Amino acid sequence: MSVTTQHPLTGVFEADPNHSSFQFAVAHMKVSTFRATFGDVEARLIGDETGLRLEGTARADSVSISDPPEFREHVLRSAEFFDADNHPQLTFRSTRVELADDGAATVTGELEIKGISRPVDATGTYRAPIEDPYGLQRTALELRAVVDRRDWELSWQMPLPDGGDVLAWEVELTINLELIQQS
DSSP, X not given: OOBOSSOSOOEEEEEOGGGOEEEEEEEETTTXXXXXXXXXXXXXXXXXXXXXXXXXXXXXXXXXXXXXXXXXXXXHHOTTTTOTXXXXXXXXXXXXXXXXXXXXXXEEXXXXXXXXXXXXXXXXXXXXXXXXXXSOEEEEEEEEEEEEGGGGTOOOOXXXXXXXXXXXXXXXXXXXXXXXXXX
């Protein structure tokens, strides 16, 4: 895998909100996986002479947990989870973006949840820009990372009667961005 030395993107690419998502998945009671999606995601990929940068935000209260309502409120408002009243956004700022000639992508940066920033390495794929039917340039990044939720004080836990925990500490993050060139 060779990493591009001249990155293929120039300008600002904004996430298309209808075709971009940020999801998380966590093992639940050792038998299934709980998945949720943040509905309000913004991201920007910037390419210039200094390299590539990826920045993004998601509103904490836009996470797709619907039933029961009191569970959603506990996850959003509780200090053990997202504490959305005090920390309404999750943010990400890259420190390094590498796009390989074979389409592999590696993004390293700082993920901030509840005012706590921690480094995250995400890997996945990159799609070179194409022209859409409207004359706009589009590109895409699909990234995955596994993090330990305790690093951001997402600390709620309950033991299972036969051992183990209700929620796994490891959480898989999946970011799918379809980006449109703005300039």
